Structure formats: structure tokens, C-alpha cells
Amino acid sequence: MMMTEKLAQLKALFAEMEQALIAYSGGVDSTLVAKIAYDVLGDRALAVTAVSPSLLPEELADAEAQAATIGIAHKIVQTHEMENPNYTSNPVNRCYFCKSELHDTLKPLALELGYPYVVDGVNADDLHDYRPGIQAAKERGARSPLAEIGITKAQVRQLSQQLGLPWWDKPAQPCLSSRFPYGEEITIAKLQRVGRAEIYLRNLGWDNLRVRSQEDTARIELSPEQIQKFVLTTDLPSLVIAFQNLGFIYVTLDLEGYRSGKLNQVLNREIVGGKS
Numbered sequence: 001m002m003m004t005e006k007l008a009q010l011k012a013l014f015a016e017m018e019q020a021l022i023a024y025s026g027g028v029d030s031t032l033v034a035k036i037a038y039d040v041l042g043d044r045a046l047a048v049t050a051v052s053p054s055l056l057p058e059e060l061a062d063a064e065a066q067a068a069t070i071g072i073a074h075k076i077v078q079t080h081e082m083e084n085p086n087y088t089s090n091p092v093n094r095c096y097f098c099k100s101e102l103h104d105t106l107k108p109l110a111l112e113l114g115y116p117y118v119v120d121g122v123n124a125d126d127l128h129d130y131r132p133g134i135q136a137a138k139e140r141g142a143r144s145p146l147a148e149i150g151i152t153k154a155q156v157r158q159l160s161q162q163l164g165l166p167w168w169d170k171p172a173q174p175c176l177s178s179r180f181p182y183g184e185e186i187t188i189a190k191l192q193r194v195g196r197a198e199i200y201l202r203n204l205g206w207d208n209l210r211v212r213s214q215e216d217t218a219r220i221e222l223s224p225e226q227i228q229k230f231v232l233t234t235d236l237p238s239l240v241i242a243f244q245n246l247g248f249i250y251v252t253l254d255l256e257g258y259r260s261g262k263l264n265q266v267l268n269r270e271i272v273g274g275k276s
Contacts, residue, residue: 007036009149014040022047023106023142024074025055026063027154028170031070032160033145037119038072045122046071046115050079050102053188054175056195066167072109079105082188092132098175099133100179103140118142125153149198171208174258179213193246194218204234210258216249224257249272 014020014037022037024047025029037045049063060076067074079101081087087097103118110118122134122144137144146156160168176191190213197211197218206226212219224231229252243251 003155003162004150006151006155007159007162010145010151013145013148014045017022017041017117017119019044019111019115020046020110020117020119021106021110022072023102023118023120023137024049024063026066026068027061027121027144027173027203028160028167029123029156031063031066031165032156033119033121033166034072035070035160035163035165036145038070042158043073045072046075047115048075048077048109049078050105051068053191054098054177055080056173056199058178058199062167062170062252064246069166075103076138077109081215088178088186088225090177090180090182090184090186094182094186095131095133096136098177100140103137103142106142107140120144122147123153123156124150153228154264156255179210181214182210184214189247193248196246197243199249200239200246206230212254213248216240216247218243218248218250219251219252221254221256221258227253227255227257 005204008198013183020037020039020041022030026049030047034045034047037047047067049060064074071202075132081101082096084097084101087094087101098099110116112130116157118141120137122131122137125144126134126149151159157168176195177186179194180186180190194211198209201211201220206222208223209225210221214219214244240251
């Protein structure tokens with residue numbers, strides 16, 4: 001199916017909705033959804049961003065700027081997943097409790113404001129990964145236009161570029177809780193520590209990265225093609241001191257490089273181990 005046809009289907013979907021509230025993180029997926037919703041519905045579309053300690057302040061600033069560029073009305077709400085021990089204990093289905101909190105906040109808001117639909121930025125690729133949050137959203141009646149039409153992540157970027165959105169190649173930036181191995185308790189202090197570490201690296205000019213946190217160890221993940229340049233050009237002693245000042249004791253570099261969903265590989269190992 002050509003991109004023009006998929007774009008037409010997205011527009012038709014929103015036209016049928018007549019009004020929609022978009023769960024809007026500022027990532028490339030939800031921003032494309034917000035853009036098309038606004039193009040079709042105008043002031044009958046509302047983008048809502050949930051703010052909590054797991055969201056970097058810089059990500060909120062990006063979301064606000066992008067919404068202003070699109071022209072869509074933008075509202076900010078607070079979510080309180082950090083008050084739920086089912087979330088902070090960081091089980092393998094942690095995202096279920098995060099999205100439950102999100103949609104338990106958005107659905108009543110949508111009904112109060114007269115929006116019959118809450119939609120999100122889940123794309124077709126997300127359906128093939130371990131994403132327990134998708135179940136929580138579905139249970140609360142949320143719709144996923146990109147997934148419904150079969151639009152992949154690569155096609156999201158392609159459509160965004162065709163529509164002239166300057167952030168079409170923006171790196172994925174899931175919530176900061178994704179930086180911790182399952183089972184390690186998540187605290188606000190830990191979220192802030194890993195967030196500031198990633199900001200430090202971005203300020204050095206590195207973008208597509210993660211700082212994975214395991215107890216007192218920070219593990220830096222960069223795109224594989226960037227690893228050699230990083231080692232040769234970075235003032236490593238200064239970086240170590242900066243990370244230690246944030247509260248880490250050990251600072252390491254992942255030689256495999258950044259790969260989305262890497263922490264889920266432990267789940268695959270457990271499944272294979274259970275079958276052997």
C-alpha cells in the first residue's frame with residue numbers, strides 16, 4: 001500500500017471519529033497522530049501530555065514546541081504511577097500499570113470534555129514486541145490509528161518527512177523507567193539520576209543513546225557505529241567524574257551498542273530456558 005493511501009486512510013479514520021483526544025508524548029509516533037488529527041478535525045482534536053518523574057523535562061519542552069508548530073490545542077496532566085507499588089517494584093509488566101494510570105486519567109478527562117475517543121501513537125511494529133501497556137490501553141477503550149492501518153515505525157518517519165515535520169528522524173525516547181532491569185525498584189532519585197546522565201551525553205553531541213542503570217552501575221549504549229568515535233573523542237575521565245557526581249559508582253560502555261527493547265532479551269532467555 002502506498003503512503004498516500006495510508007495517509008488517506010488515517011484522515012478518513014479521524015473524520016469518522018469527529019472528535020478525538022490524543023495521548024501525546026511528543027515522540028514521532030504520537031506527534032504524527034496529533035498532526036493528522038489536527039489537519040482533519042481542527043479544534044475538535046486535543047493533544048494531552050502526561051507529566052510524571054519518568055518524563056524528562058526536555059521531552060515535555062519538545063512536546064510543547066511540536067504541538068505549537070502543528071497548531072493543535074495542548075493540555076498537560078499529572079499522572080501518579082510512582083505511587084503504585086505495582087509500578088515501582090518494576091515487574092516485567094510494569095508498563096501495564098503505567099498505561100493503566102495514563103488511560104485512567106485520560107478517559108475521564110475525554111468524557112468530561114466531550115471527546116468520545118482517546119487515541120494513542122502505537123504503531124504496527126509495537127504489536128510484535130512485548131508491550132503490556134498496549135493491553136491496558138485496549139482495556140480502557142483507547143484506539144491506535146497507526147496500528148489499525150498497519151503503519152510501521154519506518155513508515156511513520158516517512159510520512160512525517162513527507163508532511164514536512166522537522167522532527168521526523170527524532171530518536172525514540174521511552175520513559176526513563178525503561179532504563180532499569182526488571183525487578184530493580186524504581187525511585188524518583190534513580191529516575192532523575194539516569195535522566196541527568198543522558199542529558200549530559202546529549203550535551204556532548206550524542207543523540208541516539210541510553211544510559212541503562214543497574215544499582216550503582218551506569219551502562220552507556222550508543223549506536224554501534226558511534227562507539228569507536230565516542231571512545232576516541234570523549235574526555236572519559238571527565239565523563240566518569242560527572243556520572244559519579246550524579247551518584248553512580250561504576251561507568252561502563254556497552255560494546256554491542258544501543259538496541260531498542262534490549263532489556264526484554266532477558267524475558268526471551270527465560271522463555272527458552274523454560275522450554276529446554
